[in-house]
Amino acid sequence: MNPLLPATYDIVWSIVCIAIIGFLFYKYVVPRLTKVLDERSDKIEGGIARAEQAQEEAQQTLQQYQQQLADARLEAARIREEARTQGQQILAQLRTEAQAESDRIVAAGHAQLEAQRQQILTELRSEVGRTAVDLAEKIIGQSVSDEAKQAASIERFLTELDESDAGIGVGR
Numbered sequence: 001m002n003p004l005l006p007a008t009y010d011i012v013w014s015i016v017c018i019a020i021i022g023f024l025f026y027k028y029v030v031p032r033l034t035k036v037l038d039e040r041s042d043k044i045e046g047g048i049a050r051a052e053q054a055q056e057e058a059q060q061t062l063q064q065y066q067q068q069l070a071d072a073r074l075e076a077a078r079i080r081e082e083a084r085t086q087g088q089q090i091l092a093q094l095r096t097e098a099q100a101e102s103d104r105i106v107a108a109g110h111a112q113l114e115a116q117r118q119q120i121l122t123e124l125r126s127e128v129g130r131t132a133v134d135l136a137e138k139i140i141g142q143s144v145s146d147e148a149k150q151a152a153s154i155e156r157f158l159t160e161l162d163e164s165d166a167g168i169g170v171g172r
Contacts, residue, residue, distance in 0.1 A: 128161075129154035 006014075132154060 125154075125158055128158065132157050
């Protein structure tokens with residue numbers, strides 16, 4: 001006998017115990033371990049698939065966001081251009097209205113000046129006529145009391161005065 005080798009019955013019973021433990025391990029532990037590993041593998045693969053799907057959805061959402069942002073920028077540019085155009089139209093309209101108001105004020109001023117000029121000319125004619133009658137009375141030495149004669153003399157004098165002014169104005 002070799003002191004290093006165990007007895008035959010120990011080897012047989014050890015093999016039987018190992019076989020029974022191996023059988024039980026193979027029958028109960030390995031299927032559960034396989035099941036747990038399969039579940040974990042499914043979870044990992046499912047997680048990867050879900051992550052890929054979430055990443056794809058995120059990419060699509062990002063593209064949609066970028067498209068909406070580009071559309072919003074185009075819309076903002078269009079609105080700015082439209083506002084600029086409307087502003088220019090309003091400015092042109094205000095300029096036109098201001099020019100029309102200015103022209104109206106100038107025309108009213110001219111009309112008022114012309115009316116004042118006519119009034120002054122009428123007053124001046126009347127004053128010149130009275131002065132002419134007074135001078136005529138002093139020169140003649142008698143009163144020119146006839147209104148019709150006075151009016152005719154005044155008109156003739158003023159007409160001659162206008163004609164002489166027109167002749168002088170042409171000569172200039």
